[in-house]
Amino acid sequence: MLPSSPKPLINTALQHQHKWRGRIGLTLVASLSVLAGMTDAIGFMASGDFVSFMSGNTTRLAVAISEGDLGLTGRLTLLVATFILGNALGVIISRISKRHALPLLLCIATLLCGAAAWPMAEQLPAVLAAIIAMGMLNAAVEQVNGLPVGLTYVTGALSRFGRGLGRWMLGERRNGWRVQLIPWAGMFVGAVIGALLEHQLGIKALLVSGLLSALLGLVSLKIPRRWHLGYMPR
Template sequence: MLPTAASRSARRARLHLLRGRVGLGLVAALSVLAGMTDAIGLLALGDFVSFMSGNTTRLAVAISEADLALILRLALAIFSFVAGNALGVMLARRLRRRAAPLLLIIAALLACAAWPLPWTFPALVLATLAMGMLNAVVEQVNGLPIGLTYVTGALSRFGRGLGRWLLGERRGGWRVQLVPWAGMLVGAAIGAWLQQRLGLLALAGSCGLACLLALVMGFVPRAWQVGFMVR
């Protein structure tokens, strides 16, 4: 018996719901990776590697204090993050929007950043470059914009959605903005714990998580990956 229009519609609805749940699971895991790496970078290097709002404020303060060394360091971090986002888009398209190879490249950058050197510039550049690239792995889930390495936008969207809900509007999607925030919070706690025991080598934990997520992406349907990733 051929499926009816109603059964096809129900099947599409189930797939849409499942795709959304898988996407949010990936967002949570990738946000844990971002939070881990940012906490390790802040504690081991003294600078944020994914929170560029904080680095921008610190850069402004450094400029006001004429601290040339800090100005150059923070400007380099911000430039590396922007370059990582641009490179992530280019690689995503070159890799035909396959997330696993991109995550393995990110893992390689984090592994190199974990290598101990007498100066920290290389680790800062590599880690911020990796975090910029991470944003290309998931850009949206079922049409909802998602940020992986920063949560100010997520909290803002959640707050605006809460305001509309309190006014009686029943729009969907605003609650999911807490997923990347919670993931980053948990990841930062894990990263801080690892850094206190391993120092900069804790970035090897971020590398391992990126490799694990690359393996997981192999089980995500190709069409879903294309829908999640940066366009």
């Protein structure tokens, strides 16, 4: 009698690994989205500026230009440029650290804690530090099992969810569109927590965001290395 082929067992093991890689990745996405939502709510309530929602700052910039408000135009231009710089730094740090999440998240934690400790009378440096941190955060996870995800912005996630819903209503059965609600839900929950913290602590609530970033960095050490390589940008 010929021995049974090991291929079915291998395929089952690969499917099981793929499923768990997705679950762990989406849990990480949800956690990092909570961090982004917290930070954005704290920054917005303390300063009136978004620190991760650059779509909002872009609209504000356009309005400021139309009204001829040169001071606000300059400030918002600086905020958007700082966010772009943060994204670039995130990729650079990711590459230097050989795509380990811990160094990146510790850098983010340092920036957020530094922003929390900045004197209230000079708020702009604290806001810029938080914006750089949020830009860098996008390098922590870029995709999960081939599905694109955003951490500090959820318009794209809601758009992908809505398009997936439309295809489902037409009878198409594609996978992946439902999980786009995960970063949205994480950011929403984080924003609620951040707003409550800001009411109590003001901009010093960014210290909680910094501690959460450091904690998530330590937790990321438990994620298998080959999985994390698939999450982070190349």
